[in-house]
Amino acid sequence: MSVSFQDYYEILGVSRTATEKEIKSAYRKLARKWHPDLHTGRDKETAEEKIKKINEAYEVLSDKEKREKYDRLGANWRAGDDFQPPPDTEGFHFYTGGDAGASGFSDFFEAIFGGGFGRGARTARRGPVQGQDAESEVELTLEEAYRGGQKSLQLSTREICQACGGQGHDGQSFCPRCGGTGVTSSTKTLAVKIPPGVADGSRIRLKGQGGEGLNGGTRGDLYLKVRILPHPLYKVRGSDLETEVTLRPEQAALGDQVSVPTLDGAVLMKVPAGSRAGRRLRLRGKGLPHKGGRGDEYVIIKIDIPERLTAEEEKLYRQLAALRKGV
Known part of the structure; x- marks a missing residue:
């Protein structure tokens, strides 16, 4: 031989x-x-x-x-x-x-x-075995996390090989369908219900959407970890939000009412006279939901200095400078 x-x-x-x-x-x-x-x-x-x-x-x-x-x-x-x-x-x-x-x-x-194939008889499972839980990630905009709703997700999954029942062999040799691993790769699309007010880092449980069970066992669960995407207008600070509003010098000096974005739509906010750059103004209850209520939205003042002045504007600024000279 x-x-x-x-x-x-x-x-x-x-x-x-x-x-x-x-x-x-x-x-x-x-x-x-x-x-x-x-x-x-x-x-x-x-x-x-x-x-x-x-x-x-x-x-x-x-x-x-x-x-x-x-x-x-x-x-x-x-x-x-x-x-x-x-x-x-x-x-x-x-x-x-x-x-x-x-x-x-x-x-x-x-x-x-x-x-x-000597191993098969020793490792054959008896009785139903529940499938393993799985975890994935779902990315949400701030508005989706706040309002909730339905989102379609496509996920890559590893399913028990139907040809060998997850054993990795078909009686006499390694299963050619799964290559002996007992699982096959596939993708599936899920319609996920997003509850209103989910927080960054929280988990959404989808019952029965995890790993497949063996011998008639129930499927495991799928846990989706929430990740809130960066927002062009807001910074998230726990259940509070931060945004900015830009004022002209005269608005900051004399005070005004300005339009400010919120998750519920734009609102008019009163800017007190003499507001300096960096001042934080609070809109109570305009933040994200939390246990027992909602957070606040903080509006940070920015002051915009015009790049170009008309002749009349320049004259007025010079008059203002003269008035404040020595103050």
């Missing part, structure tokens, strides 16, 4: 002293990278071959008995070398009959461990 030796440690990129946790972590990273659904054309064919080797390596190294048996072959083999049973392999049974390769494993695997 002559088959090509498979270096399972090299395939997973781990040392021969790797722990179970390190092996599992390496497998997950490689399975995500080489998942056939993430590739197209020739790259997909390459990914399918890669994932077979990765799954086979993990099948052996994650199983204590198989790993011990594999390790007894020694560390001096190189991947691709012709493998002949070493002369000191007492206790080994090398399989030579049967339908080699029918299980989806390499001839090397078949020669040492025989056909069939």
Whole structure:
């Protein structure tokens, strides 16, 4: 018998002293990278071959008995070398009959461990298992967060593979649909009801929109973390808002009524005479909702100095300067 030796440690990129946790972590990273659904054309064919080797390596190294048996072959083999049973392999049974390769494993695997898929019977789940909860993010404008309403979201999801029921194999070999990972990638569109007054960082629960359950188990929930987008007019300070209003010098000096934007629409605000730049004026109850009421809106005064003056305006400014000279 002559088959090509498979270096399972090299395939997973781990040392021969790797722990179970390190092996599992390496497998997950490689399975995500080489998942056939993430590739197209020739790259997909390459990914399918890669994932077979990765799954086979993990099948052996994650199983204590198989790993011990594999390790007894020694560390001096190189991947691709012709493998002949070493002369000191007492206790080994090398399989030579049967339908080699029918299980989806390499001839090397078949020669040492025989056909069939040994892991499936041990890991098969019994009884319903609830799906995992999932978390994503929803971006809202300040107005959407304040008023609430319905928003359409498109989310990327990972669903249990329907071909293998999430087991990663179809009885005799790794599932070709999911590449042995037990899940497939998909997208779905949800109509999400946004409650009025949601705060930045809060979470919206969508019951039954999380991970799919196993063996008839209910789906998990999806939690959407709210992120309020920056606003061109307002800064959010907890439940309070800040905005700015620009006054001409005479408005600031003499006082005036000016239009100020709020989330409920523009309102007229009285500016006291002698208002200086940077002064904060409060509009009570015009902020964001909070438990027990609403926050306030603070309007910060800015004063605009005209870039160009008419001859009459310049004359008046000079008269004002003369009047205030020495004051």
